[in-house]
Amino acid sequence: MSDTERLLQARRLNGSADEDLRAARSSIDDGDFRPRHACLFAQQTAEKALKAALTFDKVRFPWKHDLDLLRALLPARWSLVDECPDLTELSAWSVAARYPSDLPDARERDAQRSIEVASTVFDAITADLVARGVEPDEWTALDEDYADDPAE
Numbered sequence: 001m002s003d004t005e006r007l008l009q010a011r012r013l014n015g016s017a018d019e020d021l022r023a024a025r026s027s028i029d030d031g032d033f034r035p036r037h038a039c040l041f042a043q044q045t046a047e048k049a050l051k052a053a054l055t056f057d058k059v060r061f062p063w064k065h066d067l068d069l070l071r072a073l074l075p076a077r078w079s080l081v082d083e084c085p086d087l088t089e090l091s092a093w094s095v096a097a098r099y100p101s102d103l104p105d106a107r108e109r110d111a112q113r114s115i116e117v118a119s120t121v122f123d124a125i126t127a128d129l130v131a132r133g134v135e136p137d138e139w140t141a142l143d144e145d146y147a148d149d150p151a152e
Contacts, residue, residue: 006055007134013052014126021045021122024115028108035111039093042114043067046090046121053078053125056132065094067121080124090117 001009024041027033043065050070054061059073067087074081093106093114106114 010052010056013048013055017045017048017122021118028111035108036106038111039106039114042118043090043093045118049122049125065091067091078128083124084121090114
């Protein structure tokens with residue numbers, strides 16, 4: 001993968017994480033959604049943000065939903081390595097929120113906590129990307145450059 005493709009993929013993952021975080025937050029206020037939807041969107045936020053950071057740093061990772069495993073792959077210079085809470089509970093929503101089971105359904109407080117943890121992950125990774133010189137308007141320029149690439 002070229003550096004341009006790698007940066008584009010990192011941008012896409014982090015942009016998708018941002019969209020999922022906004023969906024998690026808005027789903028709490030939407031009467032058509034259940035708290036489990038917010039939990040799932042929150043889990044996806046953290047997963048995609050972690051994978052954006054790993055992609056940016058050229059770290060190979062498994063396409064799994066284990067957020068603690070993904071965080072453990074981050075090089076020490078990422079602030080999330082030391083600052084992030086345990087992600088086990090958030091990881092569990094990758095399956096529990098999607099499939100019916102005998103487990104209790106998510107409650108409002110589960111959704112709020114999931115969004116809080118996901119926000120911590122997303123904010124830390126986004127801040128670290130910006131600290132590495134990755135500005136949102138640069139990502140947009142990369143996206144436009146890639147879209148115009150005749151090799152695609």
